[in-house]
Amino acid sequence: MKLTGIDRTILRMVQRDAKSRLEDIAEQAGASVATIQRRLRYLRENGVLKGETAIVDPESVGQGMTFLILVELERERLDILDAFRRKIHSEGQIQQCYYITGEADFALVALARDMNEYRDLIQRLFFDDTNVKRFRTSVVMDRTKVGMNVPV
Known part of the structure; x- marks a missing residue:
């Protein structure tokens, strides 16, 4: 599976904070919110994003x-x-x-x-x-x- 630049930006941002706003990701990636939603769904469905968890001390x-x-x-x-x-x-x-x-x-x-x-x-x-x-x-x-x- 080949990752796009948008995919890489999404992955960097959601690894830092899984609750990143779609608008913030879209702005950082230079893409529309709809594109970010579509790419996130694709990354989840293809197992690149395995899950999103809270970090507890x-x-x-x-x-x-x-x-x-x-x-x-x-x-x-x-x-x-x-x-x-x-x-x-x-x-x-x-x-x-x-x-x-x-x-x-x-x-x-x-x-x-x-x-x-x-x-x-x-x-x-x-x-x-x-x-x-x-x-x-x-x-x-x-x-x-x-x-x-x-x-x-």
Whole structure:
């Protein structure tokens, strides 16, 4: 799929603020509001725009601790990987999950109120899973840069 200059302007603006006014996007892109509406619909229908979300400050809702977790599995059969992905996907405290190369198989970003809640999370996710060989956790000291913006 080839993106136009208008598409790129739309993507830059809605990544900064998903509530950008159509008129502001149209002015920035040098296009009509109708064109912007049509291009936004096209970008959504073709999966370029996967969704629009609000960014919530974790500390404001009592989720003040962030953890980076590297998980190494015993086996990597497709059915086992899919089962692990489903389990991770259903867990609300896991913000992000990446299937990676290197020493670990998955890298997770998790939130918790405190260490006790984190301990409960890892017990649910890893201790009863015989396919989890090991996991290593780093506690985030400071959220220096957080975002999901993609350069366009």
